[in-house]
Amino acid sequence: MSDYKFSKVQENEISRILAKYPVKTSALLPLLTLVQRADQVVSPEAMVAISKKLDVSPAFVQSVMSFYTMYHTEKVGKYMILFCINISCQLNGCDKLLEHTAKKLNIKVGETTSDKKFTLHREECLAACTEAPMMRVNDTYYGNLTEQRIDQIIDSLD
Amino acid sequence: MTQILFKDINKKGLHTMKVYEELGGYKSLKKAFAQKPEEIVEAVKASGLRGRGGAGFPTGLKWSFLAKDVFPRYLCCNADESEPGTCKDRELLLKNPHLLIEGMILCSYACRIETGYIYMRGEFHDLSSIMDQALDEARKKGYLGKNILGSGFDLEMHTHLGAGAYICGEESALLNSLEGGRGEPRMKPPFPAVEGLYSKPTVINNVETLCVVPYIVNEGAQKYASLGTEKSKGTKLVSVSGHVKKPGNYEVELGTPTSELIYNLAGGIQNNNKLKAFIPGGSSVPMLPADQVDVPYDYESLAAAGTMLGSGALIVIDDSINIVEATLRLISFYMHESCGKCTPCREGTRWLYQIVERIMQNKGQLEYMNKLEDICDNMAFKTFCPLADACVAPVVSSIKYFRSDYEEYFKNTPVETVS
Numbered sequence: 001m002s003d004y005k006f007s008k009v010q011e012n013e014i015s016r017i018l019a020k021y022p023v024k025t026s027a028l029l030p031l032l033t034l035v036q037r038a039d040q041v042v043s044p045e046a047m048v049a050i051s052k053k054l055d056v057s058p059a060f061v062q063s064v065m066s067f068y069t070m071y072h073t074e075k076v077g078k079y080m081i082l083f084c085i086n087i088s089c090q091l092n093g094c095d096k097l098l099e100h101t102a103k104k105l106n107i108k109v110g111e112t113t114s115d116k117k118f119t120l121h122r123e124e125c126l127a128a129c130t131e132a133p134m135m136r137v138n139d140t141y142y143g144n145l146t147e148q149r150i151d152q153i154i155d156s157l158d
Numbered sequence: 159m160t161q162i163l164f165k166d167i168n169k170k171g172l173h174t175m176k177v178y179e180e181l182g183g184y185k186s187l188k189k190a191f192a193q194k195p196e197e198i199v200e201a202v203k204a205s206g207l208r209g210r211g212g213a214g215f216p217t218g219l220k221w222s223f224l225a226k227d228v229f230p231r232y233l234c235c236n237a238d239e240s241e242p243g244t245c246k247d248r249e250l251l252l253k254n255p256h257l258l259i260e261g262m263i264l265c266s267y268a269c270r271i272e273t274g275y276i277y278m279r280g281e282f283h284d285l286s287s288i289m290d291q292a293l294d295e296a297r298k299k300g301y302l303g304k305n306i307l308g309s310g311f312d313l314e315m316h317t318h319l320g321a322g323a324y325i326c327g328e329e330s331a332l333l334n335s336l337e338g339g340r341g342e343p344r345m346k347p348p349f350p351a352v353e354g355l356y357s358k359p360t361v362i363n364n365v366e367t368l369c370v371v372p373y374i375v376n377e378g379a380q381k382y383a384s385l386g387t388e389k390s391k392g393t394k395l396v397s398v399s400g401h402v403k404k405p406g407n408y409e410v411e412l413g414t415p416t417s418e419l420i421y422n423l424a425g426g427i428q429n430n431n432k433l434k435a436f437i438p439g440g441s442s443v444p445m446l447p448a449d450q451v452d453v454p455y456d457y458e459s460l461a462a463a464g465t466m467l468g469s470g471a472l473i474v475i476d477d478s479i480n481i482v483e484a485t486l487r488l489i490s491f492y493m494h495e496s497c498g499k500c501t502p503c504r505e506g507t508r509w510l511y512q513i514v515e516r517i518m519q520n521k522g523q524l525e526y527m528n529k530l531e532d533i534c535d536n537m538a539f540k541t542f543c544p545l546a547d548a549c550v551a552p553v554v555s556s557i558k559y560f561r562s563d564y565e566e567y568f569k570n571t572p573v574e575t576v577s
Contacts, residue, residue, distance in 0.1 A: 025338035069322035
């Protein structure tokens with residue numbers, strides 16, 4: 001296992017994050033997020049590097065990380081599509097739209113396209129119920145979805 | 159109708175310091191600093207404000223429970239909005255971040271707190287950037303930092319992002335998560351007011367709750383208390399979603415009939431269908447049938463009707479779907495989000511899911527109905543946190559009011575499996 005190197009920008013960001021808390025461990029989620037966003041995955045090497053920054057064991061990092069759904073141990077696509085399937089979206093027809101999206105991407109829900117561009121996941125409520133049905137692509141929320149709108153959104157991403 | 163939180167919500171540039179101050183923002187600080195901290199706590203008590211996150215606990219009382227003379231103390235704003243149906247805090251965070259900061263400054267001054275965290279769900283990454291910008295603006299203005307406006311009061315405030323876990327909206331799980339651990343709820347007591355973040359006295363309030371405080375300081379507790387009903391004071395943001403023509407977040411005085419929210423503000427039911435059921439306070443509270451739609455939207459009236467105001471998420475369901483479909487979706491949510499710490503919840507949510515799924519596959523037997531109720535009995539109020547109770551709510555209420563929807567599936571059950 002080779003060593004994980006944080007970039008200089010990341011090192012600065014880590015210092016800024018650590019300064020927020022009186023106890024280092026509080027920076028664990030923010031550091032995992034930093035890595036996940038840069039690499040689309042949290043590798044075992046990164047877990048070790050984070051554990052060293054925070055003076056905790058790699059096992060502790062993994063135990064915490066495995067609790068949260070936004071960290072991935074396998075690389076996800078460039079665009080992570082989280083499709084809300086909870087009640088307000090269900091009542092507004094999300095199931096059919098999710099099926100349509102999977103078909104358009106030619107993958108099953110939970111999979112990544114072979115060109116590593118898109119990953120499609122079912123997601124629990126994303127707190128945009130008044131815009132149902134909705135999905136989140138990376139950081140952007142898209143509401144009031146229709147099949148046409150989904151096609152447009154996916155086609156516009158490069 | 160009186161608008162407190164949404165008065166200027168659609169003003170352009172409201173998220174900037176300039177526009178927010180032009181509209182009277184941060185005015186309450188000087189007024190507050192001229193008073194003793196205890197006076198602010200008393201005013202919030204007198205206003206009748208109750209927690210808007212779900213539990214509805216009186217806010218001023220919560221503040222007064224802080225362990226005496228133990229410092230440092232912390233404020234955690236709960237912005238982990240994840241309750242299905244609820245999206246009011248997101249609108250406040252997106253459009254009016256300074257209102258939250260102002261409310262948090264007032265709370266911190268009242269409770270002698272010098273550090274505040276805004277715990278946002280991980281999916282709110284964009285909103286945390288907006289909030290970070292607003293915090294920077296507030297620092298530059300001297301509303302955060304050392305000796306704020308010459309008052310001698312110091313306060314720093316930070317955003318903190320979660321990473322996808324509904325349970326972190328439960329206050330003790332939120333604290334564990336903020337400390338860098340798994341978001342599992344803690345045994346209570348001790349309550350956070352005594353031993354909270356880093357084992358220090360901690361106030362945890364919902365976004366909407368804190369956003370009300372500037373109004374109470376500016377306009378007086380009596381003015382706030384004059385709104386609403388005798389026991390449910392003030393206004394409430396209600397997220398109306400589901401089968402309505404105009405879904406949206408609406409601010410209403412507590413006590414407004416639920417029918418007014420559904421038929422007037424949200425424009426009525428889609429596709430000329432008929433109302434079948436509504437869930438008044440987010441997915442964790444019991445649903446009610448259409449004939450109770452005139453129930454006043456306040457804490458006491460909804461409790462008397464056997465449900466709760468919860469987070470203020472009104473989910474509207476029309477007669478185009480079988481209630482069991484919606485119920486299964488909600489059970490599935492709680493099964494997914496159970497942290498697994500308590501056995502009744504970890505196992506119970508899965509059992510409920512498996513049984514209802516089997517019923518929907520026409521493989522059920524009538525005795526399954528008793529089994530469901532029995533499992534619910536063994537889950538409710540038997541766990542560290544209310545997630546199990548929340549999962550039970552849609553199951554018990556759907557059986558109570560829509561038993562015939564379950565029975566639809568038994569009609570098609572092959573005879574040999576019924577025996």
